[in-house]
Amino acid sequence: EPEVTQTPSHQVTQMGQEVILRCVPISNHLYFYWYRQILGQKVEFLVSFYNNEISEKSEIFDDQFSVERPDGSNFTLKIRSTKLEDSAMYFCASSDRLFTDTQYFGPGTRLTVL
């Protein structure tokens, strides 16, 4: 069964450093998403992406975040200058249609900012 994959599973970085989290969505899906979950808190929507453009973003997704689909398979989330409060699990998801269809989630990347 097709699945969403994410790398790395765990990333440790120093405050102020740039990180890139990678995702490979399900191959025939057109919509891609990033979410984060701070330890012990709710899963929060960050951004959705379609046709090489951001379609929706939340208040959390500020200028330090960016997303890209650099090739036909990968979908990346870049955090330009990490802060301690960026420590969280980051989940990638994909779907056939924007929000109105089942979203399939990857296993997540645990980001730890020291």
Added chain:
Amino acid sequence: KQEVTQIPAALSVPEGENLVLNCSFTDSAIYNLQWFRQDHGKGLTSLLLIQSSQREQTSGRLNASLDKSSGRSTLYIAASQPGDSATYLCAVTSVTSGTYKYIFGTGTRLKVLA
């Protein structure tokens, strides 16, 4: 502003018991509602998606219902098993001023005792 609440926060039941998990949302103008399972420290697995025009969805021992007018959804798990132990999340898709919002609930942590 859409808010999604899940009660109870935690539940412990003996194996074989039928149980109901609740999800409440404050804005009834939703597109759909999705139930997920999250194993400890892992990603989210989609269980059921109910479109706003539907009243319920079933998959195996799981049945999810939706009552938009009262802002409630329930996930019914029949004949619970220890393998059902996980955190169960609901997520609501709604549109506000032409912008999609995808809001997760707080989750119910379920433990099924052998």
